[in-house]
Amino acid sequence: MNRMHVRGTALAMLLTAAACGDSATDVVSDLSQAEAEALAEVVAGTVVSTFDQQGPVAAPARATFSQQVNFEAPCEYGGTMNVAGELDIVTDDETEELTSLEYTVTQVHSGCVGESQDGLRFTLDGAPNVTANFVAMTEGDLISMDGSYSGGVDWSTDDKDGTCNLSVEFSLEMNAGTETGSASMSGTVCGVTFSRSLTVT
Numbered sequence: 001m002n003r004m005h006v007r008g009t010a011l012a013m014l015l016t017a018a019a020c021g022d023s024a025t026d027v028v029s030d031l032s033q034a035e036a037e038a039l040a041e042v043v044a045g046t047v048v049s050t051f052d053q054q055g056p057v058a059a060p061a062r063a064t065f066s067q068q069v070n071f072e073a074p075c076e077y078g079g080t081m082n083v084a085g086e087l088d089i090v091t092d093d094e095t096e097e098l099t100s101l102e103y104t105v106t107q108v109h110s111g112c113v114g115e116s117q118d119g120l121r122f123t124l125d126g127a128p129n130v131t132a133n134f135v136a137m138t139e140g141d142l143i144s145m146d147g148s149y150s151g152g153v154d155w156s157t158d159d160k161d162g163t164c165n166l167s168v169e170f171s172l173e174m175n176a177g178t179e180t181g182s183a184s185m186s187g188t189v190c191g192v193t194f195s196r197s198l199t200v201t
Contacts, residue, residue: 030162036192038116039155040168040185043124045114047132047149049073050083050105064090069105077121079111100137107132109153125154127163134170141177146170148187164190174200 031039050073067087072080085105092099109124116122134147150167166189174181179200186195 030160031164031190031192033192033194034118035120035157035160036189037194038118038120039122039164040166040187040189040194041116042114042120042122043130043153043166043189044149044168044170044185046075046081046107046109046112046124047105047130047134047147049076050081050107050132063093064088073107075109075112075114075124077113077115079109079113079123081110081112081124082108098138100135102133102135104131104133106130106151120157123156127152127154130166138176141175143172143174143176143181145172162190166190172200 050069065088067089068085069087070084072082074080083105084107085103088102089098090100091097106129108126108129110126112124114122114124128151130149130151130153132147132149134145136143136145138144146169148167148169150165152163152165154163155161166187168185168187168189170183170185172181172183174183181200182198183200184195184197187193
């Protein structure tokens with residue numbers, strides 16, 4: 001399996017798993033705990049999709065290189081997002097295998113529609129944007145990843161809308177061969193604090 005694709009798959013697994021579990025239903029501001037966590041999941045999903053959509057990386061014959069990214073990406077359920085940032089890659093001199101990467105982007109949502117695992121859809125617009133960063137490393141089949149995103153979005157659902165700040169951190173350790181591992185995701189979304197620590201299978 002391509003190492004780049006493994007990372008996108010691994011992070012997607014983390015985001016799906018982070019949405020699982022029991023949640024409180026007390027309303028904080030305009031969103032319940034569960035709704036705030038769903039929004040965190042949806043925004044993180046757009047971060048993953050920009051990595052998957054930035055296109056193939058044409059690695060030159062050297063161990064370390066950087067590639068600028070600047071493109072407009074479609075969102076899964078409608079709308080777009082403008083993406084600008086940088087991808088830094090380190091490969092093994094002998095095997096030419098990817099050993100680590102760092103992906104840093106700023107994305108501006110424009111009517112971007114995403115859906116949580118539980119089926120809650122949010123339409124996102126820049127307020128003004130979301131900046132994301134994650135670093136992934138491999139050693140054999142073992143993958144470790146740490147990242148975060150922060151910024152602001154205008155959001156709306158079928159019966160609610162608002163503007164809020166987001167600050168979320170995530171981490172993942174997994175075996176690419178067995179696709180099992182452990183993950184955590186925590187932060188604050190619209191004034192709601194959440195934390196998840198779990199096993200990924």
